[in-house]
Amino acid sequence: MLPRVLFAISSAVVSLSMLPHEARAAPVDFVREVRPIFERHCYDCHGEAKRKSGLRLDVKAAALKGGDNHGPDIIPGKAKDSPLIHFLITKDEDELMPPKGGPLSAADIDTITRWIDEGALWPDGVDLVKVQDKTNHWSFKPIAVPAGEHSVDTFITAKLKEHGLTMAPEADRVAWIRRATFDLIGLPPTPAQVDAFVKDTSPDAHAKVINVLLESPRYGERWAQHWLDVVRYADTHGFEVNTERPNAWPYRDYVIDAFNADTPYDQFIREQIVGDATGKDAATGFLVTASVLLPGQIGKDEPSKRLARQDSLDEIVMNIGQTFLGLSVGCARCHDHKFDPISHHDYYAMQAFIAGVEYGDRDLHTPEAKGARQEATRKKTQLAAIDKRLADFIPLAKTGASRAPISPKENVDRFARVKTKRLRFTIEATNNLEPCIDELEVFNVTGNNIALATAGATITSSGDTVVADRHELRFLNDGVYGNSRSWMSNETGKGWLLVEFAEPHEIDRVKWGRDRTGRFKDRLATAYRIEIEQHEGQWGIIADDGDRQKPSIDDKKPVAFSTKGLSKEEAAEARKLMGERRPLEAAIKSAEEGGKAFAGKFRTPDEIHLLSRGDPEQPKELVTPAVPVALGTLKIPNETPEQERRQALAEWIVRPENPFTARVMVNRIWQGHFGIGLVETASDFGRSGMAPSHPELLDWLAQEFIRSGWSVKQMHKRIMLSAAYRQAARENATASAIDADVRLLWRFPTRRLEAEVIRDSMLDVAGKLNLKMRGRGFDLFDKRGGLSGFIPVESFTGDGLRRMIYAHKVRREREATFGAFDCPDAGQSTARRRESITPIQALNLFNSRFTLEQSEAFALRVKQEAGEDATAQMRHAWRLALGREPSPEELSDFTPLIREHGLPALCRAIFNSNEFLFAP
Structure with a gap:
């Protein structure tokens, strides 16, 4: 019907x-x-x-x-x-x-x-509902400061007076210097630093302490961590296949160096958006610190590729919006923002600024990086010459001589020179599972690896198990060692590989390994044969496992040559060459690590269309690069070259007239000192965020920030020299009844130290902290990436005793002991860390192997520096860890503990005390 x-x-x-x-x-x-x-x-x-x-x-x-x-x-x-x-x-x-x-x-x-x-005539003023003006919000209005002389304290005291409150008394000097030192460098002050400050009665004593701390290289390490939380920095790609991003760390080092150099914040922003124009390639790593899909994780069909591209661009737009502007711009990907004046069209106009940005490893163009690459090339030439001479000491295959055991790290099969264009490596058995090889190298008689893809060689296989950006056939001859760039067969215990050279060569060696880094020992070929094509379709064996010694998966130093049958002089020469080889390998690795960064790679921009519901299969009108209409008038033509687009965006963000940029950053700095910003939602200044507790103070600080030349260090001084910052953390029941959250700052807010500060401080007072800066991160887990099953490292030595900011950060995996202390996993941007108190924190900190080892080290240090007297030991331990002398009651209470359980038990108790774990 x-x-x-x-x-x-x-x-x-x-x-x-x-x-x-x-x-x-x-x-x-x-x-x-x-x-x-x-x-x-x-x-x-x-x-x-x-x-x-x-x-x-x-x-x-x-x-x-x-x-x-x-x-x-x-x-x-x-x-x-x-x-x-x-x-x-x-x-x-x-x-x-x-x-x-x-x-x-x-x-x-x-x-x-x-x-x-008839024209759909709808008279103005007749709507029954008044639509809220989304721009009528404090954060969208220009910075405005009341007339007159101001300081941090004039605004704080005025607000306190409105509520009938006053500031708490000034903190004692030990408490203040510990507070300031933790805030600026994330480590406790030394007893000598505490003594010097307590004795300094000059009017500028506080300023002198702050100046020293700001000049310490430890300052950049401390404040870079705040920034890395916001941009969700990690050393893996994330998503389902959480593979390593081995060259992410140059961005981390860039941020540390930028804070130490007090790079003006407006320049800091420019470098992160368009650093490729200023010689700061690593700085553009900020754009891509979020999880990304890798080529092998994206469907082969065009719609999947378009969706993945949209997701990539969305990550950049969101990162820029929340980090620099404190706005959730990404909410407008599918429709107009429900709260803020950012339209669906505005979102895609913003996207057009970065439409030519992609992700990937790129050569750094700094003088240091160029010099490192040149040095690596020279040393590779030297290494090739040594390997060619060492080859003379490796027994020939198929001659009956006993050759070195099969090793997971590196195996060399040497044979009489033979000319061919094709070589086949057939695996007949493994120690378990599908065979895996990280690199297959074939050397001609002049010592060059002719199996490299860059040398024109191609490789085919019997079949592959593809794990995106980890196990792929193309990694077998890319010149990169390690499990994360390797080939894996799709058959249990067997598989074959065929290498075809660009032209026929005389060859005399094949080199291969399961994992040259030595971390993986499974999937090792234990039976194999190597053949060359003698004539078309006719193959002959030139080497196999038959004359090797029994496989040894535990061999830490695989033998590359054999001294058996050599004269005394020849054996000495071989050992001398191996001694020369090791430092060359280390130098090459070090040089290559500093030459690349995972960062923005730039090309001709895509055409950006408004997408209905954010669907790349529903494109609408073409858009041009423009900032949101409610925020400004910047609009540039679509013909604008890629780099100039990003330059225009960066210059608009750092304009003093932009009401968000300075406000957002000074709020982040304030949060770093008081635990919570003047705006509690540090990355959301929009309508769904919180209003500032002291709006006039926020605007005054923003104005002073710009006037100072965007100096972060000057802002630290302005905040830390205030009476508000000097207050004691003393409770007041009357004030607490009025303002329980201490948002009005009637006292200094108590807060627990962050996970990194706790770990670093334990190492510091134990005398074990390694202050080595920069470079590739140390491992917190048994592997640097993967689907799951990360086994924590429990005992650390060497680089593992560096500051926690230098740890290899695995996305969505929390560190075993200190991850419980609200340490973010880089899955999402963390504008402000939660501060929870849970039983697992106490259990981790009391029972972990890390705590036990550092307690032993702390006790050993105390004994060495204070002697055998128990009272002297306790006094020294208190001074090192807590910056003060123990009270008579504490001496009395803890003497029996040392007598019955030893000094390490006391050190362990100190590490677990509130006084050690909370900022004073």
Whole structure:
């Protein structure tokens, strides 16, 4: 029955539209005729409370704009082209509107149709609902500071006075220097530093301490961590295949160096967006610190590629928006932002600025990096010459001489020189599972590896197990060692590889390994043969496992040559060459590690279209690079070259007139000192964020930040020299009843130290902290990436005793002991760390092997420096860890502990004390 009704309605619409003009009624009045229809049938789904498909029909601006799925629903003068009419008369039951109560009457449809054809006249000021002006919000307004002389304290005391409160007394000097030292360098002050400050009665004593701390290289390490939390820095790619991002760390080092150098914040922003134009390639690593899909994780079909590209661009837009502007711009990917004045169109206009950005390893173009690459090339030449001489000491295969055991790290098969264009490596058995090889190298008689892809060689296989960006055939001859760049067969215990050279060569060696880094020993080929093509289709064996010693998966130093059968002089020469080889390998590795960075790679920008519902398969109109309309007027043509687009964006962000940039950064600095910002939601200054507790102070600090030349160190001084910062953390029941969260700062807020500070401080007071800076991170787990199953490293030596900021950060994996202390896993941006108190924290810190080892080391240090007297030991331990002398009661209480359980037990208790774990 329904189709007949629809046919009758649509026929009526057509018939009415064909009436002579003079026979039609007077022009349709929106208020008297159209709005009542909308009220009766439409507002339940498309009104103030509910807006299905993003369409709202109770407000003029929203109704004429349309919903999420298409353009405007009402096209003035064109009823037959208006989607609204389509939904009223469609024969598709799933699309017919309204969905309840049956279709509109023919008369109502005619009224709406005529109204649209007549131009959809909707008078201003007649809407029943007033739409909130989203720009009428404090953060979108210019920075404004009251007239007069100001300081941090004038604003704080004025707000306290409004609530009948006053500041707490000044903290004692030991508490203040510990607070300041933890804040600026993330380590406790030494007893000598505490003594010097306590004795210094000069008016500028506090300023002198701050100046020394700001000049310490430890300062950059401490404050870089705050920044890395926000941009979700990690050393792995994330997503389902959480593979290593081996060259991410140059960005981490860039941030540390930038804070230490007090790089002006406006320049800091420019470098992170367009550092390739200023010789700061590593700085653009910020754009891509989030999880990314790798080529092997993206579907081969074009829609999958387009979606992955959109996801990549979205990560950049979100990172820029929340980090520099404190706005959730990414919310407008599918529709207008529900809270802030950022439209669907604004989002794609922002995306157009970075439409030429991609991700990947790139050569750094700094003088240091170029010099390192040149040095690595020279040393590789020297290494090749040594290897060629060493080859003379390796027994020839198939001669009956006993050769070295098969090793997971490196195996050399040497044979009499033979000329060929093709070589086949066949694996017949493994120690378990599918065989895996990290690099297959074939050397000609001049010592060159001719199996490299860069030398023109191609490789085929019997079949591969592909794990994106980890196990792929292309990694077998890319010149990179290690499990994360290796080939894996798709057959258990067997598989073959065939190398075809660019041209025939005389060869005399094949070198291969399961994992040259020595971390993986499974999947090792234990039976194999190496063949060369002698004539077309005819193969001959030149080496196999038959004359090797029994495989030894535990061999830490695989023998590359054998001294068996050599003269004394020849054996000495071989050992001498091996001694020369090791430092060369280390030097090459070190040089190559500093030459690349995972960062932005730039090309011709994509054309950016507005996408309906964020769907790349529903492109709409072409957009040009522009900032959100509510934030400014910057708009540049689509013909603008890629780098100039990013330059324009960076310059707009750092304009002093931009109300967000300075406010957001000074708020982050304030948060670093008081534990919470003047704006509690540090990365959301929009309407869904929190209002500032002291808006005038925030604007004054932002103004002073700009006036100082965007100096972060000057802002530290301004905050830390205030009376508000010098307050004691003393409780006050009356004040607490008025302001329990201490947002008005009637005392200094107590807060627990961060995970990194706790770990670093334990190492520091134990005398074990390794202060080596920069470079590749140390391992917290048994592997640097993968699907799952990360086994924590429990005992650390060497580089593992460096500051925690230098740890290899595995995305979405928390460090075993200190991850419980709210240390973020880099899965999401962390604008402000939570501060939880849980039983697992106490259990970890009391029982972990790390705590036990550092307690032993702390005790050993105390004994060495204080002697054997128990009282002297306790006094020294208190001074090192807590900056003060123990009380008589403490001496009395802990003496029996040392007597019964030893000094390490006391040290362990100190590490677990609130005084050690909380900022004073």
